[in-house]
Amino acid sequence: MLLSLMHPALRAVRARGDLYFGPSRWPSGQRARWPAAHLFAHWPSGRLAHGTLLHRFQNETVGLWRAAMECGITHNGPLARRRGPRRLALWPNLTRLNRRRMSEKIRNTVVIAVGNQKGGVGKTTNTIQLAGALAERGRRSLIIDLDMTSGATKALRAPTDGWNSSFELLTGAENAEDTIITNEEGEVALPPNIHLVPSSRKLAELDTFLALNPWLIHQDLLIEPINRLRGKYDYVFLDTPPQKTKTTIPALKAADFAVLSAMPDHLAVSALAEALSDIVAAQRHANERLALLGVIVCAVPRPKTRLARELVAYVERTCVDAAGHTLKFSAEISRSVVVQEAQKMGQTILQYQGDHPVADEYRTLAKEFEDRLAAMRQSPPIPLTEEVTHA
């Protein structure tokens, strides 16, 4: 605290009689022992009030804030727009994300790995559109792009180079929070309530990184970063690459649920069978609480072709829970050019053309997704078996 009070930036704040809302780092750059909000209010009486508040004591933060407001302390932050013109001095290094964290509610984060061994089967599209439909339901999602080809990053029009990426997240080179792009950065217009950890070509160096760090356990790379993010999002989607690459395995280890994506195609059935075997292997050897939440069948031509009918029949027959109920989501996503059009604009279909039937299909899917999650949490599913996957 003493350091904070001595810092020139804070002295300037005090001189102006402003409210200071500081980060959890001391000005010296040293990390504070607790993630805390430091509030300094220079009351009109000349008294300096200081509060060190842990994130979770949000009410106290708000309380001190309000008290400062009542004393006529001014700011120009987001509250100003709601409560009239006031002035707030912000710590220069305080990121917008840090500032927002101070007033966040604690969320019950569910981590979903979206996968399929086959490329181009809608993994990325379904991840983004589902996150968009969940956003309409008031949920906040983080998409972590684990694919070196940066499908989700490009679809959301985020930069694939020069920013912290999933490589820094996986290797621990940066704190998980510092790899996240939000709407508030201003440089990337992400859809509302969707945040992104972009991917980069650096992911190709993951093998080398692991070879140089023999004590690190490959499959555990995502555990710590994801644990840091728990509580901040309703959903963390791990958009995995095709094939079992160096990022798919940590994703299946860190996820609570897996969702598979499939498109009618002559190789769809064998690719899905492989993806199911991977989930079984992950359950058996790495993550016994991992459960298959469901299979999204997308890009279904209307009227349905023979291939589409075969895929649907295969999924209904093969992907079943212990009680024999199908895990295929009943909401199927139709093939439509609007999907590509929305992607071209870096938007979700719900933003781009919210009244389109495909937008409604994603809304139905989001509801089914949440209903199923709620049901699965009440009675955890019995792990899949090889027999189930190859029935």
Ligand SMILES: Nc1ncnc2c1ncn2[C@@H]1O[C@H](COP(=O)(O)OP(=O)(O)OP(=O)(O)O)[C@@H](O)[C@H]1O
């Ligand atoms: N419902 C749909 N209608 C029309 N096209 C679709 C639909 N869903 C996805 N697509 C298109 O299919 C292509 C592949 O989709 P996507 O990139 O989501 O697949 P992927 O499985 O993530 O691919 P990769 O394995 O390369 O990461 C994209 O061009 C996307 O626009």
Ligand SMILES: [Mg+2]
């Ligand atoms: Mg993809």
